[in-house]
Amino acid sequence: MLELRRRFLKGGASAALLSPLLGTGLLTPSAVLAADWNKSAFTARNINDALKAYGATGAGETRDIVITAPEIAENGAKVEVEITSNIANTRSLAIFADKNPMPLSSVIEFSGPVLPYVRAQLKLSETQRIRVVAKTSDGKTHVAFREIKVTLGGCGG
Numbered sequence: 001m002l003e004l005r006r007r008f009l010k011g012g013a014s015a016a017l018l019s020p021l022l023g024t025g026l027l028t029p030s031a032v033l034a035a036d037w038n039k040s041a042f043t044a045r046n047i048n049d050a051l052k053a054y055g056a057t058g059a060g061e062t063r064d065i066v067i068t069a070p071e072i073a074e075n076g077a078k079v080e081v082e083i084t085s086n087i088a089n090t091r092s093l094a095i096f097a098d099k100n101p102m103p104l105s106s107v108i109e110f111s112g113p114v115l116p117y118v119r120a121q122l123k124l125s126e127t128q129r130i131r132v133v134a135k136t137s138d139g140k141t142h143v144a145f146r147e148i149k150v151t152l153g154g155c156g157g
Helices: 002-024 047-054
Strands: 065-068 079-085 090-097 104-109 117-122 128-136 141-150
Touching (some): 065 128, 090 117
Antiparallel strands (some): 090 104, 090 128
């Protein structure tokens, strides 16, 4: 019991010594990763604006992006999709749902020699086409499409 009390007091003393440093800004994080998000692409209200903000307006269609998704989704609130890119040096995969109120659903970034694979759950407002945009390390963009029929909308439908 005495040992537990000593540890507690030591921890409390450490916190008391560090709190003035936190208040002065000496122990603040130097980089915030969430600050790098593409706000204009994620908040765009139509597919053309989202693609433009993401930098994928001139993407070439390819069969090297494999989208596995149900042909008919009984509930648009939870539609599971799997995406694999067979394009060399894929650095990111972005998932767009064309008719959603905010079309850009997610962006997943990869580094190093990995097989770009994503398994995601989407919320689809209605029957629509989803598109996946792959960006490579040399800056090229590629796109693939998949139509999903939704019987019960997930975005208030």
